[in-house]
Amino acid sequence: MDRRTFLQSTAAASALTSQSIAASGQTNSGSAKNSISALTQNLNPTIRHARDVAINILKPSSKDLQHGLELHADSVVFDSYGFAPRAAIDGNVLKTLIEAGGSNTEIKDLQEEMTMTRCATNDGERTEFLAAWRASGVTCIFQNAGEEGQDPLRLIKRLARFTLITDVMKDVVTKAAMPEDVSEAKRAGRHCLYLTGNGVPLAQQWLTVPEELSYVRIFFQLGIRMMHLTYQRRNMIGDGCGETSNAGLSDFGRAAIVEMNRIGIVPDCAHSGWQTSLEAAKTSSKPVVASHTSCSALHPHIRSKPDEILKAIVDSGGYAGICCIPRFLRKAGDISTLLDHIDHVTKKFGADYVAIGTDVAYTSQNAAAERKKLPITGKKREEFRSLWPADDFVTTPEATSSIAWTNWPLFTVGLVQRGYSDDDIRKIIGGNVMRVAQESLTSHQ
Secondary structure, eight states: OOHHHHHHHTSSOHHHHHHHHHHTTOOOOHHHHHHHHHHHHTSOHHHHHHHHHHHHHHOOOHHHHHHHHHHHHHSOOEEEEEOOOBOOOOHHHHHHHHHTTOOHHHHHHHHHHHHHHGGGTOHHHHHHHHHHHHHHTOSEEEEEOSOSSSOHHHHHHHHHHHHHHHHHOTTTEEEOSSHHHHHHHHHHTOEEEEEEOSSOOOOOOOSOHHHHTHHHHHHHHTTEEEEESOOSSOOSSBOBTTOTTOOOBOHHHHHHHHHHHHHTOEEEOTTBOHHHHHHHHHHOSSOOBEEEEEETTTOOOTTEEOHHHHHHHHHTTOOEEEOOOHHHHOTTOSHHHHHHHHHHHHHHHOGGGEEEOOOOOOBOTTHHHHHTTSOOOOOOOOOGGGOOOOOOOOOOHHHHHHTOGGGHHHHHHHHHHTTOOHHHHHIIIIIHHHHHHHHHTTTOO
């Protein structure tokens, strides 16, 4: 999408411009009102509501708003970890599978496949998909393209789904194999996905270390450019963030990072334990990232990173991608708190080492109606990989709406409000991810 189209269709927003001007005490001419009305017509109710909530929190001046939107439209915007817009399921199809006695795995796989691929097969879901991309002004997402784990057959499922999307919808979204592809997508007015595998694929035969890590190169060849070292739990690489032992990297984990460096895969410690994260950053010869995290200095959480670890990540040349999860951000858990976490990393380590990794997705407006078609099923056990500590924090609808994925333009506006230079904003909203992507491929064999 070119700059003019973005500014006309999303420039973020319906209420956005009108409320901002009203808040600053300015009056609107007839032509201005017509312009605002035109902008409003291009936002669906879900996106418009999220914009209303965020703008009410930020209350930017019309000058900051306009500058932020123009800067966002002109920049390569690279979500350091996230999800392409999600489609609604086909409730009738999934209901048929459930009533036929489909296994939990079959049901889960079909449900996930529909949310990830129906934008390519259903006109209504394609419309939702396009509307979200247009509103976001995002050039590229470091796309979650692997179900958390280390089994190659498990990891390949999401990779296949997003390969399908980028094969079928080339006019809208393409797969970026190299950073230059992201730049080209921006020039062409398209969007793209840069893929992360959410796990290091292992042969699981445990014969030799090179043989065990042989799938790392294969998944690189399939398009994967970043991998989680661990998820919540312990694996053969190290302790995840949910392990109370906090034991750090294993010897095998160190070998895995060496191989990832050699191949050109970014090691991601977002879900790793604190000691694992620290040791990974110190072991790696290439940048290590925490692609979607928060700052422990503002609120300690198993998914946050203390300053000591952030420094190690910075020293590796990597970045901390601040996420849009209210429970991790804490305080109000809204767009203002998101900016607070960005401020912390920037003031402590510099604007070269922070990004935004939303870890959220836009969900089709049709989703709720389709889910109502499903039969009521019994309670399922919590998955081992996702055991979370007890937490009584209550996430408000306002907080969630304010940091909705489609509010990306307002993240830029918020940075403008806080006095960041244009150059630093460009780094935070995409430039730092591009730099790490390029440095990780240096001397690729």
